[in-house]
Amino acid sequence: MTDQLDMLDNMVSQGLADSARRTPEGIRKLIASVRQAPIFPGVTDDDAEMLAREIEERIGVSMGLGATVDANDFEPWLERIRPEIESGSDPWYYWSRYKKLLFKKKFPQDVIYGTDQVTDTILGRLGNPREKRSWDRKGMVVGHVQSGKTANYTGLVCKAADAGYRLIIVIAGIHSNLRNQTQGRIDEGFIGRDTGRLAQMGTREKPKLIGVAEFDDRFTPVSLTNTIKDFNKTTATSNTSQIASYAVPVVLVIKKNTHTLRNLTEWLREHSANHSSEMVDQPMLLIDDEADNASINVKYGKNEVSRINGQIRELLGLFRRSCYVGYTATPFANIFIDPEQDEAMEAEDLFPRDFIIGLDAPNNYFGPRKVFLDGMPDEEEPLYLRNIIDNEDVLPIRHKIDDDLVSVPPSMIEALRAFLVARTIRDLRGQREQHASMLVNASRFTRMQGLIRNRLQEALDTIRVSIRVNASLGERGIRDPEIAALRNIWAAEFYEAWPDWSEIQAQMLSSIGAAKVVEVNSRVNDLDYSAAGERGLTVIAVGGFSLSRGLTLEGLTVSYFLRNSMMYDTLMQMGRWFGYRGNYEDLCRIWMPPQAIGWYAHIAEATEELHEELRRMQRDKATPLQFGLAVRSHPSSLLVTARNKLGSGEKHVKVGLSNGYVETHKLINAPAVLESNRSAARAFASALREDGHDLIDDKRENGGFLLRDVDVSRIDDFLLRFRNARESIGTTIEPLRRYINQRVNDELDKWDVFFASVKDNEANRDILGWPIGPARRSIGVENLKDGILSVSGSRARVASRGVEKISVAPHDVASAEADFMTSHGLKNSSKTNFPDHIYRGVRKKPLLVLFLLSVKLPDKTEHRERYEELLPKEPVVAFGISFPHSSRPDEKVEYVMNTTMLRELFGEEDQDEDLEMVDV
Known part of the structure; x- marks a missing residue:
């Protein structure tokens, strides 16, 4: 029955190449027509309708082409040699097989075409394998967690082999189960053999063809690893006779540990010594999957490098022509952040100095935005x-x-x-x-x-x-x-x-x-x-x-x-x-x-911002170094920096607040502090009234009252009086005031101020002297025990969605939304949840949002009575600031954190007991 449905699916999918038929009615008519053949006796009407829905969903999937940031010295070469490749007897042999496999596995057609174009873009940024002079290239591909990075770099491996790369190394994480899984994917998508079974049976049986080999099993690549065993010198040496000819590509999938890397490097040296310089003269592509994990340099102060980082560099150094491509889903990876000085970043040996490519996920991707942003109404x-x-x-x-x-x-x-x-x-x-x-x-x-x-x-x-x-x-x-x-x-x-x-x-x-x-x-x-x-x-x-x-x-x-x-x-x-x-x-x-939900929502927003930053930098023809500096100076880099720098004593982190948003998502839960902050808010409101501002109906916006053109001195006075929780690092008062004061005479002299207010709850006139209705927010129980009010709930944000749209001119709002939809391939604005950062990007003046929060415990809290008595009885004051783009984005402010504070805030490194030991 399954075979009949698969056959029917394949035939209908081929028939849908004519786009005129790709409508719900056209799909069903075609299925009905094909079903008339006598080879489908077991396909019922229900089966046919289920298939129609699956095909309908599949052809509705599309994928953008992402963004590319190149170094200034980029020289295109792929289009120059393409005619040479395509005039051969088997043009794009390995890619053609893989493309057929993707169709067989029912990848959406537009995703396959998108993958074809994106892998061309990446291949064109590698070194030209037909160029005989020495070269080395380093780049990074930024994808999304579980979005198909392995499928992407398998396609890249195929195209690299077609272009002339003859040694391809894939470093696949620090665990054996992940390495084995990746080897299986390479077996299926590039080699066409079950390498584990091949290793077990030796030459006694005919090897089992899998994946791409079902379409064509000539020119099988040599694999020096298999799904059972990582790289081994003895196994590699026994295959030396095959490797020496380089008639076919050689591929290795290795685990990221020091033992494996040392063995491989030693073997390559021995092989080179035994066979002149043939090995090191071959163009080599190294793909570093999960490039942010264990590959980065995490030593400080003594010009040392972490062992694996050094071994990868040593491996690359064995080749006259080499290319390193790091794949990661976490663009905040410390590969961008580790260098102590900005000018040192470009000198980092694994820094992607030549190119950074951001991958778009297909629109059917079940990712952070769908789970933690779109799927989480306020x-x-x-x-x-x-x-x-x-x-x-x-x-x-x-x-x-x-x-x-x-x-x-x-x-x-x-x-x-x-x-x-x-x-x-x-x-x-x-x-x-x-x-x-x-x-x-x-x-x-x-x-x-x-x-x-x-x-x-x-x-x-x-x-x-x-x-x-x-x-x-x-x-x-x-x-x-x-x-x-x-x-x-x-x-x-x-x-x-x-x-x-x-x-x-x-x-x-x-x-x-x-x-x-x-x-x-x-x-x-x-x-x-x-x-x-x-x-x-x-x-x-x-x-x-x-x-x-x-x-x-x-x-x-x-x-x-x-x-x-x-x-x-x-x-x-x-x-x-x-x-x-x-x-x-x-x-x-x-x-x-709830606290973890909040962190995921925060990270989802920050990561999305960096993908947008890649798009912007592509438009502006920026370089990878400039993107690295942007990541490093993003306000969220404060959290990233903490992990690997706990042992460095007092840590100074420079952050750029241009186009940034910060808010007090954590507050000190002490009556005196909370009252002090209410007093600061009352003084702020009183000063605004003295300046002629008032909350009247024509000032009401959706969710509160907007006051325009407030003098920066009033903002500074409020911040000076506000007592911030050190756990809310982004709103540390001294750096905020320093950043504002540096721009007090030009960019940040006039502010918009928004008093968030729930209209049905305007019963607290006595708090600020204005009818501000407190919003209700859930508080994390775990932090409450530590004397901290930490917003939990759906987004763990004080602000409601869309707050940064406030005070932005309507034509700028329309422009920002149109750009977002174009860059993401979206067509229906009424069904699009626009992220706040797009409005910040077109903001002309800074926005201070003042909140009154009536705090509560999450529903279904265990031992509720134990925590109720810890909650403040009166509404508490919080704030958020949305900064516009600065004309001086490179000027940053310094946050100072010491080791003790970092340990208290973040705990020790979250390494598991189940981390594998080095294999011997």
């Missing part, structure tokens, strides 16, 4: 996110390695039930052959991960027994508490996805009968999707750091994430839930603590 419950607020008594975030675990938080069992119901709905939608996974990342200790696995297995077994015994009883089966709990989850989460519970209950035994809980860490890895038969796996994967970088969980539907790291790269890479969720995106759910 007042309503987020679409995909659920809070973990019941863990502290049984599994606190800061637990110890030898803690016991008698039970797991009720929310974890709730997430498990949601996953089992979602799996069943996916089966009812015809996705029985597809994998379905649940992620549980709740501890950095392998011992605790094992205990969590055991507790979840017990819960799964209990649910399965109830389903086996009582699910067939129909309505009477709901008397079983476990089935009743599953039905409650369905009613709360998935009623709209599948309105008939009776069908779910009847299907559930078949859907979850083979479900299993597995561990994934350095101690054990039971995750093996290749072991599945006709039915896809249903698996709950429990792990820590091993689940946090690069590893793809197939069909990930439900995630349970109990971590609170504030580091950008760590958090975003832990986001395994990002990716593509064809026909089950509406079933995806993510459980995490």
Whole structure:
């Protein structure tokens, strides 16, 4: 049956090459026409309609071409040699095979064409492999977490081989399971052989053709690694006779650790010594996946470099012609930030001095914006996110390695039930052959991960027994508490996805009968999707750091994430839930603590801003160095800088506030401090009244009152009196005032001031002397215990969405929105959630937003009475500032942080116990 549907899909997809047919009606007419053939007896009307919807969704997917920032000395070469490549007997041989594979795997047509164009752009920035003089090139490709970076660099590998590169090295993360997974992708997309099976059977059997080799199995590349084993000198030496001829490309997929890199470098030296200079004369491409992890230079003060950074540089140094391309999803990676002085940045040996390319994700990408920004309205419950607020008594975030675990938080069992119901709905939608996974990342200790696995297995077994015994009883089966709990989850989460519970209950035994809980860490890895038969796996994967970088969980539907790291790269890479969720995106759910939700939302916005910055710099013909400096001086770099500089004593971080937004998302929860800040706000309001400003109806904007052309001296007086929490680093008062005072006579002399006010709650006239209605905001319980009011809730922002649009001229708003839609390939403005930073980019004057906040605890807070007494009884004062572009963006202000403060704010480096040791 599956074969018939696949054949029908392929035939219809080919017929849709005529764009005139690519309408809902055209798709269905074509399916009906093709179905008349006698080779489709098993395809029902329901099957045909499901296929029509899948094709409809697929052809609606598009992908932008991203942005490219080149160095000043860039010289195009690809178009010059293209005729030479295309006049050969097998033009673009490796890419042609890979392109066919993408079509077979049902990649959307426009995404395949987009990948073709983007990989051409990247290839054209590498060194010309046909150029005999010495050269070296270094670049970076900035993508998105789980968005298809591996597919992109596999395409680049294919094209590089077609262009003339004969040695290609892929460094694939620091874990064996990730290296093995990447090797499998290269096997399928470039080599065309199952290298693991080939290594096991040797020459006894004919090798199994996979992936691209099913289209053409000539010119098979030589692989010195396989899916079972990393680089090994003995294995490599036995293949030397094949390598010496260089008739075909040689490829290695290696793990990023010092042992492997040392062995490879030594072997290459030995090979070079034994065979003249043949090896080092070959053009070499090195792709560094997760380039921000372990590759960067993190030593300070003694001109030292981290060991892996040095080994990568040493490896590149063996070749007369080499190209380094780092792939990363975290543009805040410290590769941009580490150099102590701006002028030292360009001298960094792995700094992408030649090019930086930003990849656009296809529009069906289930990414940070969709989860943490678009999916999180200010007042309503987020679409995909659920809070973990019941863990502290049984599994606190800061637990110890030898803690016991008698039970797991009720929310974890709730997430498990949601996953089992979602799996069943996916089966009812015809996705029985597809994998379905649940992620549980709740501890950095392998011992605790094992205990969590055991507790979840017990819960799964209990649910399965109830389903086996009582699910067939129909309505009477709901008397079983476990089935009743599953039905409650369905009613709360998935009623709209599948309105008939009776069908779910009847299907559930078949859907979850083979479900299993597995561990994934350095101690054990039971995750093996290749072991599945006709039915896809249903698996709950429990792990820590091993689940946090690069590893793809197939069909990930439900995630349970109990971590609170504030580091950008760590958090975003832990986001395994990002990716593509064809026909089950509406079933995806993510459980995490409110504070972590807030950090993700913040990081999503900051990362999006940097992709926009790449687009702007492409338009302005800026250089990679200028982009690196922009990343380094972004206000959010304060958080990035902290992690690798804890040991450096007092740290001075220069930050540019041009085109920046800062707000007091954390406040000191001490009555005297809160009253002092209210007093500062009252004095501010009083001074504005003296200047002739007043809150009258014609000053009302959506969400409050706007006062224009306020003198900067009033802003400075308010900031001087405001007592900031050191935990709110971006609003540290001294650097803010210093930045403003440097521009007091020109750019920042006149301000717009917005008093945020909830119209239905204007009952606090006595606080500021004006009828300001406080907004309600939820407060994070964990910080409350430490004497800090920390905004939690949907976006962990004090400001509501759209606040930076306030006071911007309507024509500038229209221009900013039009530019955003054009650069993202969007067509319907009414369905677009525009990010605030686009309005900041066209702002002419700075904007100070003053908030009165009535704070509350999150719904369903455990031990509510314990925390209620810690909440302030009166509204508290907070502020935000939106700075316009400065005519002097290179002038920065300095923030000073000492080691003790950094440790208190961010904790120790979030390294897991399950980090693998160096292989021997």
